[in-house]
Amino acid sequence: MKFTIKIILLAFVLQSMQCEEDNINYNNITQEQLNIKKQEILNYISTFSCADASSCNSIAFGAKPCGGPREYLVYPNTVNQTTLETLVNEYHEMDSAFNTQTGAVSDCMVVGPPNTVGCDNGVCTILD
Structure with missing residues (x-):
């Protein structure tokens, strides 16, 4: 009995130690979650x-819903x-x-990489 309780407690401890990113529920993404993740990336770059x-x-x-970035x-x-x-x-x-999940549609236009990037006051920017 004590062994079973220890196993159960160990399982709970290990479950609680998972990384937060591993807990993303990709079946229920919200626009707010996308905005927060994008801001996290922009903050990292900055x-x-x-x-x-x-x-x-x-x-x-x-x-994009049709494919591509x-x-x-x-x-x-x-x-x-x-x-x-x-x-x-x-x-x-x-x-x-x-x-x-939202059945999103887009214009399906191909978005290409920027032709010219520059550095303005220590910040990388798209120039074209």
């Missing part, structure tokens, strides 16, 4: 600065690329799930 245009990159962001984010190459890609991939999964 903690880094650029020195010149050559230190800026872009990454596809979001998921909604937009591109620009960021300095001083960010941790793995962290940024993880955050952007989480957003993409959330956005795709939201599109499916």
Whole structure:
């Protein structure tokens, strides 16, 4: 009996130690959750600065209902690329799930990467 109780308690402890991101319910995404996740990504990017245009990159962001990204984010190459890609991939999964559950439609226009990015006062920006 004591062994069974210990196993049950251990299961509860392990369950409570899961990462918050692992608890995202992709079956019930809200616009507010998307907004919060996007702001988290923008806040992460804003903690880094650029020195010149050559230190800026872009990454596809979001998921249009017809496929392809909604937009591109620009960021300095001083960010941790793995962290940024993880955050952007989480957003993409959330956005795709939201599109499916809401039956979203879009113009299906292809959004290409920016032609020219620059560095303005330490912030990467799209110039075209």
